[in-house]
Amino acid sequence: MDREEIRRHNVRALLRGVHLSGGISRADLAKQLGLNRSTIMALTAELAGAGLVREELPKDSRQQGRPSLMVLPESERIYVLAFDVAVDQLVAARIGLGGVVLERVVAARTRAGPDLDYVVDVLARLGRQLHRSAPSTAICVGVGASYCGMIEPGDGTVRFGPDLGWVDQDFGAELSRNLGLGLPVLVGNEAHLGAIAEQHRGAGTGVRNLIYLHGDVGVGGGIIAGGKLLDGDTGYGCELGHIVVNPGDGRPCGCGSRGCLEAEAGERALLDAARRPADAFGREAVRAVVRDAGRGDPVARDALRRVGDWLGIGVANLINLFNPGVVIFGGMLRDMYPGVAPYVRTRIAVNVLPVARERVRLEVSALGDDATLVGAGELGFSQLLHDPLAEYENIAEHSRERIGER
Amino acid sequence: MDREEIRRHNVRALLRGVHLSGGISRADLAKQLGLNRSTIMALTAELAGAGLVREELPKDSRQQGRPSLMVLPESERIYVLAFDVAVDQLVAARIGLGGVVLERVVAARTRAGPDLDYVVDVLARLGRQLHRSAPSTAICVGVGASYCGMIEPGDGTVRFGPDLGWVDQDFGAELSRNLGLGLPVLVGNEAHLGAIAEQHRGAGTGVRNLIYLHGDVGVGGGIIAGGKLLDGDTGYGCELGHIVVNPGDGRPCGCGSRGCLEAEAGERALLDAARRPADAFGREAVRAVVRDAGRGDPVARDALRRVGDWLGIGVANLINLFNPGVVIFGGMLRDMYPGVAPYVRTRIAVNVLPVARERVRLEVSALGDDATLVGAGELGFSQLLHDPLAEYENIAEHSRERIGER
Known part of the structure; x- marks a missing residue:
């Protein structure tokens, strides 16, 4: 590494700090980056000169003494x-x-x-x-x-x-x-991408190990391990929808196999278990099952219990493997989660080793459909x-x- | 980052290169580290001065021109x-x-x-x-x-x-x-530690994503994702022995749960399935089952088929999640592997998405009990x-x- 590489490294770290925070004081940047204030000033001036950031007095400064200037991203530009x-x-x-x-x-x-x-x-x-x-x-x-x-x-x-x-x-x-x-x-x-978004500015902000389950027609996953998206040797890691949770008499899955998490805990599994018509689909249909269960409908309740147990097995396995700080349910699973949470939690209590379940949080996506x-x-x-x-x-x-x- | 940090970074990279290779030419170090030869010379001189490495002419140099000096670790010292x-x-x-x-x-x-x-x-x-x-x-x-x-x-x-x-x-x-x-x-x-050793100098040398399954009394795991050991938020990731593979009527596990990979595919599971006495245990007992199956004993064959299928489900799940370059079987599983390999491969063929199974290798530990x-x-x-x-x-x-x- 030479001087030019260091400069680039620092410029990168500073702009990243501004981008992720949406606006941060010079003093906090100095702390975050481990650089002194004069270096921060010089780097900020360079980025401001390029029109990437601007500096402003903090809007609401009640601190004594000279307030630290805020460095803001040029979001409109x-x-x-x-x-x-x-x-x-x-x-x-x-x-x-x-x-x-x-x-x-x-x-x-x-x-x-x-x-x-x-x-x-x-x-x-x-x-x-x-x-x-x-x-x-x-x-x-x-x-x-x-x-x-x-x-x-x-x-x-x-x-x-x-x-x-x-x-x-x-x-x-x-x-x-x-x-x-x-x-x-x-x-x-x-x-x-959902996992990255939730880690940058959602339910997992600042968490270094997180699991994001995304329900769509299928169930996909994004796993951040040690601060980085798990990609695997050829870029196809994170396929948590296809871990086998029901090897006995599992439902057929779109991938050609049986008993995958997606087949047992996806949208179709829930709607079938709740005996909805074969042409029912989509988020509203999922929300209707959760609503009916809340009103005491035994078929809907049983459907959520069954699907929630399979989802819980999958989530428990992921927690044992990744020891994450947070598990986030996004997409269709955000709608399903309120109805299945108790069953997921039961599986975690039974199947996850105490050391790994001690501090894990379960959350729905904070960014929602965005x-x-x-x-x-x-x-x-x-x-x-x-x-x-x-x-x-x-x-x-x-x-x-x-x-x-x- | 300042000049002193760069120097430390480069010294570290060089010694690491020498340590992992066990001896490497200056030319290869320059290539590996992306530094010019004079920088390599200066760094090497510094490490040699501290008594950490020494330089030697290559033993067998058939190349034309001046051979590149070898940088060797001071292993005895x-x-x-x-x-x-x-x-x-x-x-x-x-x-x-x-x-x-x-x-x-x-x-x-x-x-x-x-x-x-x-x-x-x-x-x-x-x-x-x-x-x-x-x-x-x-x-x-x-x-x-x-x-x-x-x-x-x-x-x-x-x-x-x-x-x-x-x-x-x-x-x-x-x-x-x-x-x-x-x-x-x-x-x-x-x-x-087994995973790290296999990645540094074993069956996974240079592989950035690898899974190491270690059979002992239980089944443990070490997972390297993106070049780093997966540790999770509190250091307790990688517990692949406790992913649930048999949620139906699983065998009880030492962790208090049922149907864990360790309970279904560990030493005790194999010996029980092969109807060995309750006091049989250890590597030799496992090898005896594999040997008997090779000689056509139907009970031993059936035991390997059953245990191999559970092991295969676990391994398939891991490949879907991690898209690793290699899966390594160590400890007791190194002895069991020859008997269960066909069943593990079948599960991978059925349950792993094609993109993730395209290039994965299955290996036994190259370092063995070391x-x-x-x-x-x-x-x-x-x-x-x-x-x-x-x-x-x-x-x-x-x-x-x-x-x-x-």
Whole structure:
């Protein structure tokens, strides 16, 4: 490591601190980064000069003496486009530095199993619309997309997207081309991105070990171990929906196997156990079961007990393996959780070793349905945050060219 | 980060490279560390001056031109004491820098469930014996111990050691005091240490994601995710022996629950399934079942099939979660593995998503019964490797004082 690398390291750490906090005093930055105040001043001046942050007096300063200046992200000026391919809708948003959702547009997914071209066309149209509506001084520094399937790390290919029936589709590259902003589209699995979002600014803020379970049509997972998303050797870790919880006479699973957590504790499992019609589906149907159980309906109660027990086995296994600080239930599981919590807790009491269950919290997603979108935004910011000044130069240059074309 | 931190970072990286390789050319070090040759020369000179490494011409140089000097660890001179509290024996060893086991002494564990004082007395006696027999110029730079139970991270307390019936025993501190070398004793769980040893110099060398299953009386695990041992929020991750694989009518487990991987696929499960007498136990008994099955004994074959299926469910779940490069079977499972491999492979084929099973290898421990001891050695070296020059100064000073006392 040489001097230049240190400078880049410190610039990165500072911008990251500002982005994650949404605004932080110089004094707290100095503490967080272990740097002295003059270094913080110099780094902040550099980032302010590039238009990435600004400094302000704290709004409400009752402390004695000279208050420490606040360093704030230039959220209106520096933004990313974030996309979310969800089960029933396609979402696009402009998210400002600091994680602020500035503007959002939603298109219903009117067709079942839409193909790549359809999805890319709709998303690109929404994205261009957001880009045009941004202030003329604003700069788009990245694009991130969340997809409900397995993503090839690096190139944004959807390896397997059972919900849309996609196999090996060039999603990231196609969306990038169609958007025409000259920026790559980074693609992530929805549950991985949900985990990152919850860790950055949700129910797991600051927790170094967390498990995020995301219910959709299937059950996906994002696991943060030691502060980093678990990716495995080829990027396909975290598939907690396919751990076998019922090897006896398990229900068939979309993956071709039986008794997976997703098959036993997913949306379909709950609706079948509650004897809902075969064409019932979606969040409202899940909420209805929880509601009916609350009113004393024995079939709904029994369904929640059964599904909650399988979910509890899966969660207990995860806690034994990961000793997490928090387990977060997101997506459809956020709706199901209030109805199954007692059964999940019972399994944890029975099956988790005391040392690992001593301090674990169970929570529902704090970002709610925004978790995956906010995670896509974090992905969009990742390049800027990795090397702020170099990236900013590139993008600003590029942006000036494109503004000429508008 | 300042200049001094960079220097320390580079010194650390270089010594670590030499230690893990057991000897490496300057040219390969430059490549591995991304530093130029003059920096490598300067760093090496510094470490050589401290007596931690030496340089030599390569033994067998057939390359044209001037051969790159080899940088070798001073294994005879710089050593740690490593201890292993195993089921049937207590082991102590002197392990030299570079991971060479220089000398080893073993004491049979003659008593069932021995108490802390007994174990510490025996280990300290063996340790002092090894320390005295070291050359007068040699320096003990650390002490590591492997224990078959749950260890409080940081202070070496055994929180729970079911095999010896220990609860909250001050093992590390007591052994340190009794050894009287003025060095702390770092204590780790045997399976965690086995995983580290296999990753450093065994069946998982260089693999960033690996799972090590250690069979003893119970089944323990060490999981390396993204290059680091998974520890969880309070240091108690990796408890793969207690993931539930048989929630239906599972066998009772030592943890108080039922159907855990350890209860269904551990030594007792195999011996019971093979209808061995209740007092049969140990590695030889396991090997006998595998041998009998190989000779066509239907009871032994059926026992391996049943236990192999449970083991396979556990391993498949782990692969779905961790997407590892390799799964390693150590301890008793190394003996069992040849008999159960087909059933484990079948479960992987059925239950693991294709993307995660594409490249995973299954291996038995390459270090065999030395895995945990070698891992304890790595723990012993950890402080020196963290800050080589500062630590070495401390220890050399201390050592000179003690040599005066001998």
